[in-house]
Amino acid sequence: MAEPIRILHVLGTTDLGGAESRIMDLYRHMDRNKVQFDFVVHTEKEGFFDKEIEKLGGRIFRVPRFRIYNYFSYRRAFRDFFREHREFRMVQGHMTSSAAIYLPIAKKAGISTTIAHARSAGVDKGLKGKLTRWMRRNLWRKADYLFTCSKKAGISVFGEKAVEQGKTIFIPNAIDCGAFSYDEKKRKEMRESLRLTDKYVIGHVGRFHYAKNHEYLLQVFAKLCRKRDDYVLILLGEGGGMEGCRALAKEFGIEDKVFFLGNHSNVYDYYQAMDYFVYPSRYEGLPGTVVEAQSCGLQCLMSDTICEEVSVTDLVHTMSIAEDPEKWAAYIETTRDYERRSHVEEMTQAGFDVKGQAMLMTDFYETGKWRELQ
Numbered sequence: 001m002a003e004p005i006r007i008l009h010v011l012g013t014t015d016l017g018g019a020e021s022r023i024m025d026l027y028r029h030m031d032r033n034k035v036q037f038d039f040v041v042h043t044e045k046e047g048f049f050d051k052e053i054e055k056l057g058g059r060i061f062r063v064p065r066f067r068i069y070n071y072f073s074y075r076r077a078f079r080d081f082f083r084e085h086r087e088f089r090m091v092q093g094h095m096t097s098s099a100a101i102y103l104p105i106a107k108k109a110g111i112s113t114t115i116a117h118a119r120s121a122g123v124d125k126g127l128k129g130k131l132t133r134w135m136r137r138n139l140w141r142k143a144d145y146l147f148t149c150s151k152k153a154g155i156s157v158f159g160e161k162a163v164e165q166g167k168t169i170f171i172p173n174a175i176d177c178g179a180f181s182y183d184e185k186k187r188k189e190m191r192e193s194l195r196l197t198d199k200y201v202i203g204h205v206g207r208f209h210y211a212k213n214h215e216y217l218l219q220v221f222a223k224l225c226r227k228r229d230d231y232v233l234i235l236l237g238e239g240g241g242m243e244g245c246r247a248l249a250k251e252f253g254i255e256d257k258v259f260f261l262g263n264h265s266n267v268y269d270y271y272q273a274m275d276y277f278v279y280p281s282r283y284e285g286l287p288g289t290v291v292e293a294q295s296c297g298l299q300c301l302m303s304d305t306i307c308e309e310v311s312v313t314d315l316v317h318t319m320s321i322a323e324d325p326e327k328w329a330a331y332i333e334t335t336r337d338y339e340r341r342s343h344v345e346e347m348t349q350a351g352f353d354v355k356g357q358a359m360l361m362t363d364f365y366e367t368g369k370w371r372e373l374q
Contacts, residue, residue: 004032004033004034004035004036005034005035005036005089005365005366006035006036006037006038006087006088006089007035007036007037007038007088007089007090007091007092007365008037008038008039008040008085008088008090008091008092008106008111009023009037009038009039009040009092009094010039010040010091010092010093010094010095010099010102011023011039011040011041011042011094011095012041012042012043012065012095013041013042013043013045013047014039014041014047014048014049014050014053014060015047015048015049016048016049016207016237016238016263016265017207018119018173018206018285018287018288018289019094019119019285020047020048020049021288022119022173022174022175022288023037023094024049024052024053025174025175025176025354026174026354026357026358026361027053027056027058028056028176028354029176029354029355029357029358030358030361030362031358031362032056032057034362034366035361035362035365035366036057036058037053037056037058038058038059038060038061038088039053039058039059039060039061040060040061040062040063040081040102041060041061041062041063042062042063042064042065042066042095043062043065044062047060048263061081061085063077063078063081064077066097066098066101068131071101074098074101075101075105078101078102078105078106079105079109082105082106082109082110082111083109086109086110086111088106088111089111089112089113089365089368090111090112090113090114090115090365090368091103091106091111091113091114091115092115092117092147093114093115093116093117093143094117094119096116096117096118096119096120096136096139096157097131097132097135097136098135099116099136099139099142099143100135100136100138100139100142101135103116103142103143104142107144112368113144113145113368114142114143114144114145115143115144115145115146115147116139116140116142116143116145116146116147116157116158117147117148117149117171118146118147118148118149118153118154118156118157118158118168118285119149119153119173119285119286120153120156120157120211120283120284120285121150121152121153121155121156121283121284121285121305121307122156122211122282122283122284122305123156124210124211125210136157136158137159139157139158140158140159140162140167145169145370146158146162146167146168146169147168147169147171148163148168148169148170148171148285149170149171149172149173149285149286150170150284150285150286150307150309150310151163151170151307151309152283152284152285152307153285153286153307154168154170156283169370170309171357172286172291172309172350172351172352172357173285173286173287173288173291173352174291174351174352174353174354174356174357175288175291175292175295175347175352175353175354176353176354176355177291177295177344177347177348177352177353177354178344178353179268180268180271180292180295180296180344181295181296181342181344182272182296182297182340182341182342183272186269186272187272187273190269190270190272190273191273194234194259194273196232196234196273198230199230199231199232200228200230200231200232200275200276200336201232201233201234201273201274201275201276202221202224202231202232202233202234202274202275202276202277202278202332203233203234203236203270203271203273203274203275203276203277203278203293203298204217204233204234204235204236204237204277204278204279205236205237205267205270205271205289205292206236206237206279206281206287206289207237207238207239208237208238208239208240208241208242208244208245209239209240209241210241210282211281211282211283211284212237212241212281212282213280213281213282213303213321214235214241214245215244215245215248216280216321216325217233217278217280218233218245218248218249218252218254218258219252219325220278220280220325220328220329220332221233221254221257221258221278221329222252222253222254222325223325223326223328223329224329224332224333225254225257227329227333228333231257232257232258232259233254233257233258233259234259234261234270234273234274235258235259235260235261236261236262236263236264236267236270237262237263238262238263242260245260246260267292268292268296271292271293271296271298272296274293274296274298275298275299275336276298276299276300276301276332276336277289277290277293277298277299277300277301278300278301278302278328278332279293279300279301279302279303279306280302280303280321280328281302281303281305281306282303282305282321283305283306284305284306284307285307286307286309286310287302287306287310290302290306290310290316291310291312291347291352293315294312294313294315294316294343294346294347295342295343295344295347295352296342296343297315297340297341297342297343298315298340299315299317299335299336299338300315300316300317301317301318301319301328301331301332301335302316302317302318302319303318303319303320303321304318304319304320304321305321306318312343312346312347312350312352313343313346313347315343317331317335319331
């Protein structure tokens with residue numbers, strides 16, 4: 001039996017983040033007798049998915065984090081790596097801030113196909129964000145394929161010209177939609193285990209990072225708490241901004257109503273316990289969390305900075321984060337009562353189910369040519 005094709009994915013970490021979760025969803029559903037994934041990460045720390053990757057047959061390689069001043073040693077690390085590892089059919093770079101460095105090195109080393117994958121429609125604030133934009137300025141010229149999870153992400157990473165000229169390929173951030181099907185029995189079990197049976201649960205899933213705008217979410221929630229006493233907020237995710245949010249919740253006098261639940265591999269169960277999903281991000285590529293929430297039949301209120309491609313069902317409403325948080329709270333209050341049902345079929349038909357995407361990507365990885373499957 002022939003050895004599987006090996007595809008190298010370049011990431012910052014293998015922790016529980018949006019891009020990482022979507023890649024792992026795809027990896028789990030690939031025919032791994034045909035295609036295997038390996039990973040380069042920019043950290044020495046063990047990631048959330050490391051053990052699962054190894055169990056699935058993948059390998060994890062580590063390089064130093066890129067910090068501008070280590071430009072030459074960073075290049076050298078990738079040159080050494082690809083000199084030793086020429087077995088990859090393709091290199092898919094999800095870490096686009098430095099992809100203009102490592103993708104050309106991979107190509108020169110003999111890797112047949114390079115891919116830059118845009119997964120975010122914004123950058124960090126300050127100098128770091130400016131440097132990221134500068135590093136990406138010619139990325140669209142330095143990869144064989146330009147993948148993007150949304151038009152906004154494509155413009156942010158590759159530039160408007162590349163998108164308008166059709167040089168990018170839209171690939172939805174697909175999930176295992178069936179795993180998020182609404183389940184009344186599981187909802188009851190989760191709410192009992194969380195001791196929230198008599199509460200109206202506002203939910204959010206995302207790492208504590210500037211992009212996610214947890215501060216604004218807490219302001220909205222504080223306004224909600226003035227309207228009724230049954231509101232609680234559950235926050236899934238971890239990150240450097242968590243302690244600041246704890247302090248903010250205490251400042252607003254809502255610390256007893258805000259639950260910081262951390263990361264969980266069974267996140268689909270927590271969606272069942274929620275009543276409303278709120279997502280006031282400053283920027284996103286295409287948030288898989290909003291896809292998950294819709295599949296589970298949750299009413300969603302998200303910022304209008306988020307791409308329109310994710311608004312598949314009539315469950316989604318958008319609002320500007322420039323508005324007073326009171327306006328968000330008032331909208332949630334007036335739309336909190338609705339009929340809950342699964343929307344898995346709609347999300348699947350819209351191309352967000354990972355099973356169909358696994359077939360599409362397997363064909364691409366095997367042939368080296370992009371073609372929509374009928």
